[in-house]
Amino acid sequence: MNFIVYIMKVSSCLLQGIYHQNIVLFCFTVFCSFLGFSQSSNQNYIKTTTYKVASAAKLPAEPTQEQAAVGVVYHDGLGRPFQKVYKNQSNIKVITHIAYDGLGRQAKNYLPFLSLQQNLSYEADAENKTMVFYEGDWHINTEIPYSENTYENTPMHKVSKSASPGEGWETGSGHEIKFSYATNTSSEVTRFDVSLDSNLQPTLVQNGFYAAGSLYKNVVKDEDDHTQIEFKNKQGQILLKRQVSGNVNHDTYYVFDHYGNLSFVLPPMLSDKTSISNLDLAKLGYQYKYDNRRRLVEKKLPGVDWVYMIYDRRDRLTLVQDGNLRTSSNNFGTQGWLFTKYDVFDRPVYSGFYPNNTDRVALQNTLYSISGYTGNNEQITSSPFSASGVSVYHTNSSFPNANLTVLQINYYDKYPFDMPTIPSNSFGHPHITDDFTAQQNTKGLLLATYIRNVENNDWTRQYTRYDHKSRVITGRTVYQNGGYTHVDNKVDFRGVVLEDVVKHKRISSEAEISVGNKYVYDNNDQLKSHSQKINNGLEQRISENIYEELGLLSIKKVGGQIGATPLQTVRYSYNIRGWLTDINNYDYFTDNLYNQRIYYNNLKKSSLATGAPLNNRLFNGNISYSETITKSDNIRRGYKYQYDGLNRMTHADFFEGVFIPRTTPDGSFKEHLAYDKNGNITGIDRTGQKLPNGSILAIDVLNYIYDGNQVVRVTDDTNNPEGFKDGNHNGNAYSYDAMGNLKVDHNKGITDIKYNYLNLPMEIVLSTGKINYVYDASGARLKKIVTPLTGPVQTTDYLDGFQYLNGVLQFFPHKEGYVKKTDTGAYLYVFQYKDHLGNVRLSYGDVDADGSIDSSTEILEENNYYPFGLKHSGYNQVANTNRSESAEKYKFGGKEWNDELGLNLYDFGARNYDPALGRWFNVDPLADQTMEPYLYAGNNPIRYTDPTGMAKDDIIHINSEGYITKVVKAPGNHIVVNEKGEQLKFNDPNFDNQQLDKIIGSEDTRYTADWSGSDKTKLFTTFSNKQMSDTFNNIDVRGINNNYEIAKAVKWLGPPLHMSEDIYLGKLGVREGKFDFADDMATVTVRGGNANITNYNYPPDGSGGFIKFQNSNTLYNVYDAGNFMTGKAFNLIGVDLQRGLQGADLHSRATFMGADSKADQRAFTNGYNYKGIKWK
Structure with missing residues (x-):
């Protein structure tokens, strides 16, 4: 990332940061000469220029949008931002006005507006211009283009009301x-x-x-x-x-x-x-x-056996054992522990299973007795040991080191000795090598990962190649049978992928498939177009995107050859809060195959209907109605939804006809639910279609019986096998293993389910046959084998998106659907409409290759669902033979419907879901965060989804520079995921989630909802090892170390020098002492451009976003980042860790800030153990 921050100072103080709960002012004395920047010289401002292109010559002071993204934030004399300015993708100026009341509180957050001015100068009278803009010709008109806080009349400045933009949410509406x-x-x-x-x-x-x-x-x-x-x-x-x-x-x-x-x-x-x-x-x-070091050593979830954890002296989690591993009825066939081994930099180098029946306390003591703080580390070696059918190029010197089943191996810094030959460049860009004498090399990078199959000794080997900026440009996955998937990336100056080529073989003897993708971005880095080519075929349009001027996706053109008319033009509409309201023009549909409208608090917009306003207006984001219409029969259908006080859906009533939802529901396709206090479903009343005689088909009247949170029996008063099938009328139908996984389901004829150590099913035995699954150690499903009692065996292979049935390629996905390989060997592009939740609703393809879609012959599949995912039957059940049967099994949530042998479950990856019952049959791996072991999407499946079968939290996608690229909204905690799909940790999940609530919550009120443009939101700033080293050198840590050695030496001379060491260390750690890095870390967040909370309702550990240290995947708030730095500083001068922790805690108590929290001490410890710092 290459950027320049210009700071213009025209008054005494420029910026403010927040340290804990105290305001700290940072006064910069940086003066910048004007070089034609077109900023206002009579205003304080910070101008950020992010360069997009490489240039040997100096770029102009006013770079074009193709050369750089430029944003300006103007500040008042107190350092508070009051106006943000940037250019959108059309080179139009976008201004966001920020207003404060007489007490300095941010009372109103205005929505951005457009200006015809061509420069980034300060926009006078911005408040009035915002009002005029939204009252004028903009496609969403409102007299309330701002959110507003009302404060209590107390010195604490606490918020009493928070109103969102738009009529209906404004202050005084009752809906704040x-x-x-x-x-x-x-x-x-x-x-x-x-x-x-x-x-x-x-x-x-x-x-x-x-x-x-x-x-x-x-x-x-x-x-x-x-x-x-x-x-x-x-x-x-x-x-x-x-x-x-x-x-x-x-x-x-x-x-x-x-x-x-x-x-x-x-x-x-x-x-x-x-x-x-x-x-x-x-x-x-x-x-x-x-334990006595406040480390979590045992954990028990409801209805689940205890999980034990063992650490080494460096607080690294080394051994884990759950209830199934304490028995011999696991996939390893013996009692034991999962182990993880680390190198000297605390990177996990290999992991697996260790057979041992010793209890936790004894094994912890054993580990401590043989492991010093500097020991228990693995090293790379050229003399491997053999384990589980593979050579492991690590020393196997750390505990445990006998009778190991190795499951995963990571290689850093140096490529493994058995690596196959891989091309040395990608799109002409050379790979860096592991020759440490080269200026750019692979030191510090993950280069290869070997992953064993859980069920056998087959291995998948993954290799990664980087360019000179340590960006991934080549990845190669090699399968046990000689097949592979090879990916080359072409990246630009900033690391954005412009092209990629995927080359794939199932086995070495088959022909290679090559899939090339091209990506074009607009001036605000939003995806403008995506095209694809298979082998040497014609280039196919996947999508072309058009964004409205404030950043929301407005039009998406899908399918067809490049330059030809798209197969479908999809239009999106939103309300003032950025919530999706329409997919295509619902009132005047013409060539659109699928149309959807979503209601919240809005009135009926259709000119086709008249009458009273909707009587089910909701303001908190819950959906009140949804309507759809497809070209299959051009009939309008929809649901009205109702919720309880916990936002759990209780009623979904179906409508059909022209004037919905003003017509009265007829009782068909309804889904009504009741819950206990834990959220477990206690009853479902579900109906089907309206029959020719006018009666409604009763499908399910279900009653659930529980033991704790585990359902043990469900009865159906209808005796209708459609929907839920009550196949067990005597006694309990369900039983579970020690980890809360379903073992027996008599209703479906499941007599036994065997699970692996990942709690994923390996074998399901039914009365009609059995299903076997093969996974690798990361949990990726590789194979499914269906063996019926009579008939042929069917084997499905899942290889990086390419799916095979009995060795024959069925399909592979693209961003807007999938590609089917036909019987003739040709490739048919199939495109899909998905609803607001990602459920697949309608598939279509240009079967006759005439450049258009005939709805009577080229709609390949249509799906309509009850809210909890059961599929409607009785209408629009398209069964076009041109579809891929394997691909069309991906339906609800975009997940695979496993209906073989009557199993009827969706595979979400981490768990399996039963839409007839509306619940999982495995415990949420993150249940101690959600408090919902078996609930789907918090019982609000119309608003939320569960992409992986884990927590229903926000998923915040960020790029390598810390900018938010996408947010999947959900209640609960926040999950931050990087470009590689890795989840980043928070050092202090409680306080950090409070800060994220404010950052993400405030962004949700912006109409723009633009997470990728020039006005993008930065969640964290990376603090490099060099910056850390420079910080320590700037305070002369070498001199401090020398003085500390003197202080230790003279204390032995007796009084009054016997306290010299304690006094010296105390002086270092006090507020504004040499080892107080709070201000430094706050400055990092300000200069880095992090999102900042600019009102008085600060979270406990401050605002300013987060800091990510270079070799860590943990995010630290400003306060904890200071603790991290302090821990490292004390390590550098040789202070014992425990003494440092005790001193930090005593200092917090002495300064009336209370005892150090676990997060404080964890940050200090992590900093103390941090590696890679050089000091003079």
Whole structure:
């Protein structure tokens, strides 16, 4: 990344940053001469120029949009931003006005508007111009083009109301988000405590109620008055989350020990009990145990056996064992542990299974007795050892080192000795080598990963090649049978992929398939066009995108040859909050095969219908109605949705006809649900189509019976096998293994399911046959073998998107659908309409190659769903023989429908989902975050999706520079995913998620919703090892080290010098001492352009986004980044880690900031152990 930040100073202070809860002003004395920048010389500003092209000559002061992206933020005399300016993809100036009230609070956040001025100068009278813009010809008109905060009349400046843009959400509408602050009353919050014995084993203790006024009480009511209440103690720990639905409290308690460790979580059905037994805890509670270093060593989810964890002296997780691994009934056939080994830089180098029946405490002691702090590391060697059918080029010197089943191997810095020959360049760009004498080399990079199949000794080998900027330009995956998938990338100056070529073979003897992609971007780095070519065929349009001037995708042209008329032109519309309202023109559909309209609080827009306004207006983002119409029969259909106070969908009522939703639902295709307090479905009333005699087909009237959160029986009062099939009328139908995975399902005739150590099914035995699966150690599914009792065996291979049936290629995907290989060997491009959730709704292809779609013959598949994913039947059941049967199994959520032998489950990757029951049959791997072990999408499947079968959290996609590229909105915590699909961690998940709530939440109120343009949002700034080294050298850490050695030496001379070491260390760590890096880290976030929260409602650990240290995949807030740096500084001068931690904790207590949190000490420890820093 190459950028320049210009800072213009016209008053005494320019920028402000936030350190913890105190305001720190940064006064820069940088003066920049004007070189024709066209900024306003009478304003403070920061101009950021991000260069897009390489140039041997100096680029002009006013670069074109093709040369650079330029943005300017103007600041007032207090350093507060008050105007943001950039150019959009059409070279039109975009201005965002920021206003403050008389007390300096950001009362209003204005939506951006357009200006015809050609430069980036300060726009006078921006507030009035914003109002005029949105009252004028812009396609969304409003008199409320801003969000607005109302504050309490107190010195704390707390927000009491937060109103969003647009009529219906404005201040005074009653549909603001409302905040109130109080303290608890007596008998309002039950007091749960933790009693620890001498072995740190926790016991839950109920001690009456918290005294009145001892807890902070924060009440939040959303736009539809759904209430959530949080009670916090004076340490900021949330003790109770209370959600209210119909005046009924749903209480989740969080119980901490006196060290601040979360020990128990009590969901509503457990916290309601007057007395909680150990059996209650086992079935419904979340339990955690810690060692004397506050490391999590045992964890238990509801209905799941304990998971044990063992660490080495460097706090690296070394061994893990779950309930299935404590038995011999796992895929390894013996009791044991999963192990991970590390190199000296704490990088995982290989992992696998270690057979051992020793208990956790004894094995932890064994590990400690043989492992010093500097030991227990692996090193690369040219003399490999053999394990699991592969040569491992590591020393095998660390614990454990005997009887290992190796499952995954990583090679860093140097390529493995058995690497095959790979071309030395990609699109003419040379790869860097592992020759460390070269100026650019592979040191510090992951170069190869070998992954074993779980079920056998076959290995998949993945190799990665980089260019001189350490960007991935070649990846090669080699299969056991000699096949491969090879990817070459052509990147530009910034690392953006302009072209790629995928070359694939299933086995070495087959012909290679080559798939080439070209990508074109507009001036704001938004994808403008994507084309594709197979082998030497004609270039095919995948998509051409047109964006409206404020950044939202407006038109997408899909399919057809380059230069020809597209097969479909898809149009998108949005409301003032950026929420999708239309796919294509629902009122006046012509050639569009699929049309959808989504209602929130909006009135009926259709000119085809008249009558009273909708009576189901919702303001909090829940969808009130949805309507669709397809070319299959041109009939309008839709649903009306209703929700309870916890935003769980309770009613979905179906409409059909011209004037929906003003017509009365006739009772067909409905889905009504009821829930218990934990969110488990207790009943479903589901109907089917309207029959010729006018009656409605009753499909399901289901009643669920539970043991804890695990359903053990479901009865169907209709006895209709459509939908749910009640195949078991006597006793319980379901049973589970130690990890909460479904083992038996008598309703489907499943007599046994065997799982591997990843809790993925290896074998499913049914009354009609069996299904076997093969996975690699990363959890990727490679093969499915269906063996019926009678008939042929069917084998499906899954190889990096290329899917085969019995050795014959069926299809491979592209961004807008899939490519089918026909019986003649030709390739048919199939395109798909997906709804707002990504459910596949309609597939089409130009079968006769005439450049257009005939809806009567070239619609290949149509799917219509109940809200929880069961497919409608009785209409538009297209079965075109030109489709790929294998590809069309990917339906709800874009996931594969496994209907072989009557299994009828969707495979979401991490778990399997049953749409007839609306729940998973495996526990969420992240259940301790969601508190929903078996629930799908938080029981709101119309608003949210579950892309992987894990948590229903926000998924925030970021690029390598820290900019947000896409956000998949969902409730719960936030997940940050980089370009490689790797999840980044947060050092302090609690406080960091509070900051993300404000960053992502505030962005959600912007109409632009543009995550990729010049006005893009930066989540983190990377702090390189060189920058860290320079920081330490600038404070003369060498001199500090020398002085510290002197202080240690003279203390032995006795009083008054006996305290010299302690005094010297204390002086280093005090506020504004040499080892206080808080201001440095805040400056990094400001100069890096991170998103900043500019009102008084700061999160506990400050604003300013995050810092990512070069060799880490963890994000640190400003406060914790300072702790990280302090830890490293003390390491450099030789201070013992434990002494440093104790000193940091004592300093926090002495300065009345309270004891260090686990996150504080974790950041200090991680910094202390950080490698790769050079100092003079």
